[in-house]
Amino acid sequence: MKIGDIFVVGAESGKVIGASSIDDLFVDVPEAARLDGPIRDLPNHASEMAVERHMTALSRQNMTAGDGPFFLGCGAYKHHVPASVDHLIQRGEFLTAYTPYQPEIAQGTLQMLFEFQTQVARLLGTDVANASMYDGSTACWEAIGMARRITKRGKAILSSGLHPHYVSVAKTMAKYTGDVLDTAAPTLEAGTDLDRLIATIDDETSCVVVQYPDILGRTADLRPLADAAHAKKALLIAVVTEPVALGAIRSPGEMDADIVVGEGQSLGVGLQFGGPYVGLMGCKDKYIRQMPGRFCGQTVDADGRRGFVLTLSTREQHIRREKATSNICTNSGLCALAFSVHMTLLGEAGLRRLAEVNHAGAVAAADRLAQVPGVRLVNDSFFNEFTLDLGQEARPIVRALADKGILAGVSLGRLYPGEDALANGLVVAVTETTTPEDVDALATALGEVLA
Structure with a gap:
């Protein structure tokens, strides 16, 4: 043949x-x-042993997140994950990322997903949440598709502060659905583009998508944007790439966002070279039937005992394809479990304290780095991530700092190739794992490289 x-x-x-x-x-x-x-x-x-030795040698050329001062963020964050998280998710009862095909038999899995939904809904400030998505970027697109089904419109306005990888995923999918995406690149300014978004909403708009905090780390009150969207019968979609921030700042649901999506990696899930991660999605109760994925509910059995069921499953494996809200075929169940275990260990008080530590560390780092000659702090508000204007192209600076053993942050020139106005931008993330010595090392080395 x-x-x-x-x-x-x-x-x-x-x-x-x-x-x-x-x-x-x-x-x-x-x-x-x-x-x-x-x-x-x-x-x-080659022999198996030879390949193993060769690959090990190659891996030693990498600089991992734990090898030195680490300031990378932009949607993937280095947080401390308690050892008990890994211990619990590896128990035989849990160690699968797959979805149960006879769900009511898998009561433990359903209960875990029910608790996960409850935690996500409370965190995002929404009425309901579903039982995990793939990751933040695909959850963002699913929300845009959900808005199209609800409003019967096909124009989505994307904030310039939305992560460019999320924008890229949305553009890829929109090629096949016909959705029109209104996009723009950010500017190295303290203010967000909420005024532009409000002015752009029209009668054809299905939704406005805004990241909170945005790609430069900036935060803003979303209520005026929600009011403007609703006045035109459009939806507000908020994207959260750093869920720890919601331990300190008002949740999007509290500001009347209709759909809230995000990336849950920060809680329970390590960096892992980019995945697998876990998407989050919540919405107002009236839109629940348009949510993709699955929804677990609580009930009682014939004897009155507490039990859990798969209340809603609108994915194409379970119903006719033309009736499905999504073609999601499995879920990030193991990562969702890690998220839920970490959230349970923290509790509300622990999450708020973790958020306070992150913010305080970022404020101290921003103050210190802004003192380096030639460096300007762009933000006037942020959580644990902020943007610096280095006064010259950031990409070679990042490489030079990496040669000194410091992963200094994410250059905007890497995220926005060809956007010369952003080339000098460096996004710096600070978490509870960052020490004052790390910040001093970055400030000193940055001063040397910029000199």
């Missing part, structure tokens, strides 16, 4: 899926990223 034969559907050779060769299946991958042959300088075979 030739490779081309795999494209034949059925017995008739003329019925194909529309691809003349296997290369046609990869046309969306940029040509520069495609291989034109075997990987060069890689042996055709």
